[in-house]
Amino acid sequence: MSSNLFKATVNEHLESLPESMQSRLYEAPATCLSIYRLLPPIAKFFIMSMLFSERPVLLRDLDKWCKPGTRKVQFESLKRLKSLHLVLEDKLGTYITLHPTFRKNFRACLTGSQQANAFGNLANDSADDNAGVTISFLDSFALNKWETILHFMVGTDSTPTPSASVLSLLRSGGLMETSASEDISGLRISNTGFQFLLQDSNAQIWTILLEYLKISEELNMDPVDVLNFIFILGSLELGKGYIVSSLSTTQQNMLADLKDYGLIYQKSSGSGKFYPTRLATTLTSDSVALKSPAMAIEDANNQADSDSAAAVAAAASTADSSSSSGSIILETNFKLYAYTNSPLEIAILNLFVQLKTRFANMVCGQVTRESIRKALYNGITSQQIIKFLETHAHPQLKILAREKLDKKIEFDTNNNINTAGGAPQSQQQRNEASASHRLEILPPTVVDQIKLWQLELDRIQTFEGYLFKDFASQQEYDVLSNYASEIGVLIWADKGKKKFFITEQGKSQVVDFANRKLQR
Known part of the structure; x- marks a missing residue:
């Protein structure tokens, strides 16, 4: 799934906060840096252009900073900055300035003049304390904790029950709902939960964390303190231990819950040190949150020569079953093959694919009108299905799609040169030729048909x-x-x-x- 999904979700929450609460958030340098990372490119450009200048900027001068034809993204970026109160207008709406607190602390981040503990207090390295706490151990711990939650949601057999705090979040967030009985056995996945499963890991984590924020307010925990700690976690170094005593009381109380979600590791509840996992350190980045051996195999495959199809197929068949990355092949006849034996991935595929055959390391199925309509009735959109299939497509499909795109661009470039009488193309013309084509990982006929099946249900749309x-x-x-x-x-x-x-x-x-x- 696109990283824009979780960024949009987080930004919507931040924009809904009162201005006074937003101003308190900007008092933490780590939060300023994290919020900057979540902004769209033009919004980042506006901030950097005003950061080291104290003078107000004429609102109409922003048009001169951007290329013609970018008014739409410029309007959206400025709208977001105003909603976050990162830029402030004068009474006449003529000038804008950066929020003074944000300016001060973000500038301190970039120049390295922030307080020593602004990004957490590193614990003293000790061979005894750090024994066994490696990056691979933290990745395994986070993967196990997170997949336990996902397996429980899809009802995988013999799945351990998550902690009470996790179950409470799944219920309050509407991801799972109870039937007639109110005990754990009565919990079943909801329509919102179906959509949740098709999101990427970062979007899923933020969905849980934003629901945690709502519960923390009901428990009289300071939401600013909670948010600041979440943003600090996104700026910590993976594999390093940090001192617990430097945290506020609210933040120390959060550690047990964050451990249940797999965001931090702590040897015991009384330990004076905690370790952020990859789920935490990638909260505000575009990096993949869950890192498993299968992902490393896929990275190697993506760098391999396109002729090594046998090596790619072998890697897919031996990929770690705990990962659902890079295993799906979709054909033009709507047949789907997934090289996996993961119950979690198979359960997710079953949401929108009619599965027919299962082997030791592969399942086969068919994308049909009925299977897609079943998913649509459960609240899953066609775009979510397409994004899921693209994200988890087999590496060989991505290689072939890239080769096909390169050939199209080369053909158009040569055609334009011949049309221009042999005159060489400028870099801008080559970029425009490249931008006119899209990387088609999935068969276009299948993608278009999935969209058409949704249009059959979406006959009328309303707008305010x-x-x-x-x-x-x-x-x-x-x-x-x-x-x-x-x-x-x-x-x-x-x-x-x-x-x-x-x-x-x-x-x-x-x-x-x-x-x-x-x-x-």
């Missing part, structure tokens, strides 16, 4: 927004509708009737633009 009409002239209509389209808030337009409809969030931007342009 504003209708603009009664324009004085056609030119006035064209100027505003084109601007709304450029910033990505236009939903519907009728040029003949001089009417268009925009999203609720885009109203203020379009009205401000109208006041500036039409008054001239």
Whole structure:
């Protein structure tokens, strides 16, 4: 799945916080760094451009900082910065400045002038204390804890029951629900839980952590303290131990729960040292959270020569069963083959694939209209299914897709050169030729059909927004509708009737633009 999914989820939560709580978050340098990592590229560019300048910036000057045609992403980035109150406007809405607390602490992060304990206090290395606590041990511990939760959700036989705190989160988050009985045996996966299983590991972890934040508020724990500790964990070094006594009381109370989720390892509840796992250190990055031997095999396969198909197939058949990465082959006839014996992956595939045959190290099935509709009724979207299949596609499929894409780009480049009379292409033209093509890991016919099966159910869509009409002239209509389209808030337009409809969030931007342009 795309890393944008978990970033969007976290940003939505941060944007919903009161301004006073956001300002308290910016008092922690590690939190400033983590929030910066979660921002889109243009938002990062705006921050870095203003970070070392104390002068306010004219709002209309932002258009000069970006290339033409980027108004949509510029609008979205500025909207996010305003929601997080990272940029503040003056009363007239003419100038913007960086939040002073954020500016101070983020600048301290980049220059290394933050407090010594801003990113945790490292414990003294001792051979006795660190015996057996290696990176591979931490990866194994985190993988075991996290997959125990996922196995329990899909109902894998002989799966140990997670701790009471984990079960409480699964219930309160709507990932699992109880039937007639209220005991553990009555818990079953919900529609939301089905969607949860198809997300990538980072998105799943943040889903759990955001639900933990809600529960912590009910337990009168300081949400800012909880969030700061989560963001600090994302900045710690994997394989290193950190002192428990340097944490606040709230943060020390969190350690037992975070150990149940696999985010930290602590030898005992009274130990004075804790170790962040890879699940924690990748919280705000694009890196893969769960690292297993099978992932290392896949990385090696991706670097191998494309002719070594036999080696790729052998690696797939011997891949560690604890990982669901890089094992799926989908054919144009909708047949699916998955080189796995993992009950977890098989259970997830069964959500949207009609499984027919199971071997020692492989399962076979068919993607059908009925299997996809069953998934759609359970709340899973076609895009989630496609992303899951792309993410877990066999390495050989990715190699072949890359070769096919390179050939298309080379063909278009040569064709354009011949059209131009043999004139060499500029780097921009080559980049445009590359951008016009998409890496097709899955067969396009299958992808399109899955989308069409969802469209059969999605006949009507509703949007909340504003209708603009009664324009004085056609030119006035064209100027505003084109601007709304450029910033990505236009939903519907009728040029003949001089009417268009925009999203609720885009109203203020379009009205401000109208006041500036039409008054001239």
